[in-house]
Amino acid sequence: MATVLPIANHTFTEERNPEVERLCFLQYEGYHLKHPNAYRQLVNEPAAVCDRCGRTARNRTNLCDPTHLG
Numbered sequence: 001m002a003t004v005l006p007i008a009n010h011t012f013t014e015e016r017n018p019e020v021e022r023l024c025f026l027q028y029e030g031y032h033l034k035h036p037n038a039y040r041q042l043v044n045e046p047a048a049v050c051d052r053c054g055r056t057a058r059n060r061t062n063l064c065d066p067t068h069l070g
């Protein structure tokens, strides 16, 4: 009899904390479409740019390979 291990409520769609998630991931999930105003807050007045994907963000923790802007 197969046993399915309970994976504790591991959802990839809701209840994200955008402050600690990378923009690549948020965009992949469509966060910018579901929460456009919140997403704008993350990219407004960017302080860092990602060397890997070229995205910019106000908080460097939102980037996968952040470099200080300016």
Ligand SMILES: [Zn+2]
Pocket (backbone or CB within 6 Å): 024, 050, 051, 052, 053, 054, 055, 063, 064, 065
């Ligand atoms: Zn990136």
